Amino acid sequence: MTVAEALQWGAGQLTEGGIPNAAGDARWLLADALGVEPMRITLMAADPVAAEKLQQFQAHIAARQQYQPVAQIIGHRMFYGRRFRVTPDVLDPRPDTETLIEVALQAAFRRVLDLGVGSGCILLTLLAEQPDATGTGTDISDKALAVARQNMTDLGLSDRARLVQSDWLTHIEGVFDLIVSNPPYISTAEMADLSPDVTDWEPHVALTPGGDGLDAYRIITRHAADYLTPGGRLIVEIGAGQGDAVRILFQNAKLDDIVIHSDLDGRDRVVSGKIGKKIWKTSEKAQL
Numbered sequence: 005m006t007v008a009e010a011l012q013w014g015a016g017q018l019t020e021g022g023i024p025n026a027a028g029d030a031r032w033l034l035a036d037a038l039g040v041e042p043m044r045i046t047l048m049a050a051d052p053v054a055a056e057k058l059q060q061f062q063a064h065i066a067a068r069q070q071y072q073p074v075a076q077i078i079g080h081r082m083f084y085g086r087r088f089r090v091t092p093d094v095l096d097p098r099p100d101t102e103t104l105i106e107v108a109l110q111a112a113f114r115r116v117l118d119l120g121v122g123s124g125c126i127l128l129t130l131l132a133e134q135p136d137a138t139g140t141g142t143d144i145s146d147k148a149l150a151v152a153r154q155n156m157t158d159l160g161l162s163d164r165a166r167l168v169q170s171d172w173l174t175h176i177e178g179v180f181d182l183i184v185s186n187p188p189y190i191s192t193a194e195m196a197d198l199s200p201d202v203t204d205w206e207p208h209v210a211l212t213p214g215g216d217g218l219d220a221y222r223i224i225t226r227h228a229a230d231y232l233t234p235g236g237r238l239i240v241e242i243g244a245g246q247g248d249a250v251r252i253l254f255q256n257a258k259l260d261d262i263v264i265h266s267d268l269d270g271r272d273r274v275v276s277g278k279i280g281k282k283i284w285k286t287s288e289k290a291q292l
């Protein structure tokens with residue numbers, strides 16, 4: 005079988021299985037089985053596919069027919085130009101989250117805290133983009149932290165990043181000039197509408213806090229001011245309909261300069277705010 009025939013077979017299988025974007029997914033899966041970049045597939049169309057590579061491709065197609073996300077099958081995802089390992093223990097990094105990166109990089113920072121670090125895509129991207137910064141990533145899931153640790157090592161950032169198991173800010177000490185978070189924000193009602201790629205394969209704890217989806221924002225905004233230096237920023241990713249509710253939580257937390265930022269599709273995606281004047285205890289100021 006040639007590369008072109010394999011691609012056609014794989015796309016056909018996925019189409020029959022009701023997988024959206026069947027041709028695109030088949031290309032990624034075939035490229036991974038062949039050990040080449042997806043853009044090489046067209047150039048290799050007439051080449052024969054070795055038996056063991058074909059077997060690998062068939063296994064990939066079978067996994068995708070069970071709705072396993074492509075990133076989990078091939079084991080990685082590109083995010084903001086870097087490669088991140090992805091397993092069923094972490095959220096598959098979404099392109100929408102790059103909006104949060106863009107907003108965070110609009111101002112310099114030296115100490116960043118990422119709450120709910122998952123694969124590490126936010127924390128590690130920010131550290132890679134800001135070479136004089138150090139950062140802490142937290143997650144409640146030790147399995148997610150293991151993936152983040154692997155990505156930290158792969159990207160050569162172990163000397164500037166620290167990973168801590170913590171229920172939001174419970175085990176965090178010190179102050180930061182930037183706090184970022186992409187917390188679980190899908191409401192219980194919305195969970196029913198998600199595709200099986202998400203509900204069957206991604207960690208439940210990464211998707212929803214239950215209820216109206218806002219609980220993580222309530223906790224984070226309640227405590228963020230205690231961990232921000234004067235002028236420090238809080239930036240969170242939100243679901244498309246959550247802008248107004250999260251803006252009110254930022255206002256209640258006495259954050260200033262609150263902005264709701266849109267993603268490339270024009271949907272509300274990120275809320276940012278800044279801590280204004282603050283009365284410091286002597287012990288806190290010593291940490292600055």
Ligand SMILES: C[S@@+](CC[C@H](N)C(=O)[O-])C[C@H]1O[C@@H](n2cnc3c(N)ncnc32)[C@H](O)[C@@H]1O
Nearest residue numbers: 095120121122143144145171172186187188210
């Ligand atoms: C939506 S995922 C985001 C992962 C990653 N930051 C990203 O943007 O791809 C949310 C993350 O928050 C973590 N999480 C959920 N509840 C938490 C809690 N109570 N404390 C800390 N982290 C929590 C989940 O394990 C998950 O890794």
